[in-house]
Structure formats: C-alpha cells, structure tokens
C-alpha cells in the first residue's frame with residue numbers, strides 16, 4: 100500500500116531560519132513602541148526604550164500594558180486641554 104497522504108512538513112522555525120522572520124505590527128503601544136509578531140512562527144518582538152527590537156517576554160508585555168495605559172490617559176488629557184484652550 101502506497102502512502103499518498105504524506106505532505107511536506109514545514110516547520111515554521113526552519114522557514115524563518117532560512118528566509119528570516121516576517122514580522123507584522125500586532126499592536127501599537129505608543130508612538131514609538133510597537134509589538135511585532137512573525138506570521139510564520141508567531142515569535143513576538145517589541146521595541147524597548149532605546150528603540151531596539153527585543154524579544155517580547157511576559158515582563159515586557161506587562162511593561163507595554165502599563166505604557167499603553169499611561170499613553171492613553173496622556174492623550175485623553177491632551178485632548179481635553181486643547182478643547183479647553185479653544186473655549187478660552
């Protein structure tokens with residue numbers, strides 16, 4: 100009996116080591132900090148405070164969540180400020 104159902108098994112990490120990761124922006128944390136995900140192996144990266152790309156560890160995920168919250172509240176305050184100054 101022939102085994103005809105055999106498919107070439109591509110292991111994503113091998114693809115990435117051959118062709119490199121294919122990162123897409125998965126989340127915008129702030130204007131400068133973004134999270135990236137490789138669409139082949141799902142490896143995640145983030146931008147650190149120096150602007151370098153580093154691996155997105157649970158610790159950095161937590162930092163990014165805090166950053167995102169600070170950024171959001173700052174943007175909200177900025178909007179309110181410009182609204183108030185347009186009245187005065």
Ligand SMILES: [Zn+2]
Pocket residue numbers: 111112115119120121137138139140141142
């Ligand atoms: Zn990859």
